[in-house]
Amino acid sequence: MSRALYEDLYLSPEQVARVRSYIRQVDFHLPGASSADFSINPHARYLGYMFQQEDLESYGVGLECTAPGMEHQRTFIRMSRGQLLGHEDAPTLPVNDPVMAADAMTLHRFYDKERRPLRHGEETYSSDEGAPGADMDLSMVEQQLRDIMAFHNGEPVPGNQEILDLRVYWGTLLAGRYPRLKYLEKAGQLSALQADRLGAVEAEINSVEGILRSLGLATLEDLNKPKREDG
Numbered sequence: 332m333s334r335a336l337y338e339d340l341y342l343s344p345e346q347v348a349r350v351r352s353y354i355r356q357v358d359f360h361l362p363g364a365s366s367a368d369f370s371i372n373p374h375a376r377y378l379g380y381m382f383q384q385e386d387l388e389s390y391g392v393g394l395e396c397t398a399p400g401m402e403h404q405r406t407f408i409r410m411s412r413g414q415l416l417g418h419e420d421a422p423t424l425p426v427n428d429p430v431m432a433a434d435a436m437t438l439h440r441f442y443d444k445e446r447r448p449l450r451h452g453e454e455t456y457s458s459d460e461g462a463p464g465a466d467m468d469l470s471m472v473e474q475q476l477r478d479i480m481a482f483h484n485g486e487p488v489p490g491n492q493e494i495l496d497l498r499v500y501w502g503t504l505l506a507g508r509y510p511r512l513k514y515l516e517k518a519g520q521l522s523a524l525q526a527d528r529l530g531a532v533e534a535e536i537n538s539v540e541g542i543l544r545s546l547g548l549a550t551l552e553d554l555n556k557p558k559r560e561d562g
Contacts, residue, residue, distance in 0.1 A: 337412060340390060342373040346415055350392050350408070357426050359408050364398035375415060386424055388412050406430060461522025462515045468508040469528045475500055476535060483542050498548060505549050 342350065350371050353359075360366045372393035379387040388411040396404040406429045413421025474489075479497055481488050490496070512529050515521050521529065533551065536543070540550045 337377050337379065339377050340375040340412070340415055342371075342375055342392075342415065346417070347371050347373055349415065349417060350410065353410065353414065354394075354408060359426065359429060361396055361398075361401065361404060361406060361429050364396055364401055368396055368398040368401070369394040370397055375410075378409065386411070386422075388422060389424055390415060461525040462520040465512060465515055465521055465525045468512050469525065469532065471508055472504050472512075473528070473532050475504055476532065476539075479543070479546065479548065480539065483546065494546065497546070501548050505551075505554060509554075 340346075351369075354369060355366045358366050360368065372395070375390045375392045378385050378389040378391045389409055390412060391407040391409055392415075393405065393407050396402065396406075407427075408429075409424050409427045411422045411424050414423065475497075478488050478492060479501060482492065482494070482497060488497075492500070512521070516526060516529060536551055540552070543550050
């Protein structure tokens with residue numbers, strides 16, 4: 332079984348100061364802020380084993396913006412293990428763009444972004460009308476279907492999804508989120524709007540059944556087939 336080359340690092344005050352010096356050296360900043368407007372998370376995450384094309388010496392150091400009005404914006408900077416430990420011959424990795432950390436999260440595009448900071452934990456679905464969480468479920472099914480159609484039409488797909496990604500995400504949604512929606516519908520817990528959205532996305536899925544099959548993706552009809560018992 333393969334294992335990560337390194338583990339996460341918990342930075343000492345001296346190492347945190349080293350990160351801060353590097354941030355200023357390369358002028359790493361968010362638009363509208365400066366390189367001095369960051370608090371540094373001392374928990375440096377090892378990235379070399381997390382992403383297929385990442386340098387094996389790579390770590391990600393989390394940064395939270397402290398500029399007025401930007402306090403909830405987070406990003407990260409890539410640094411090598413040697414840089415963090417202060418090795419004289421440490422390799423210097425190409426500086427990454429200061430992307431918003433949340434934008435790199437798979438589910439971020441499904442959240443309501445009108446309110447800042449974003450709701451999380453017990454507050455995530457507290458303002459949903461109808462079944463809590465059903466709006467998120469519906470958004471995920473609707474958007475993933477749009478991603479599939481974009482892929483089929485040769486258009487850009489969020490996250491540069493390939494066919495394997497589509498199969499995993501779509502299969503997971505039809506195995507989990509969709510049955511939950513059907514249960515809530517049967518129990519009468521969906522709001523009128525949620526029920527209408529569910530009916531609309533079901534009709535849309537059925538209308539592109541041929542495309543789904545051509546891509547090797549599951550259809551609603553597949554959910555009605557008897558489960559296969561292995562062994």
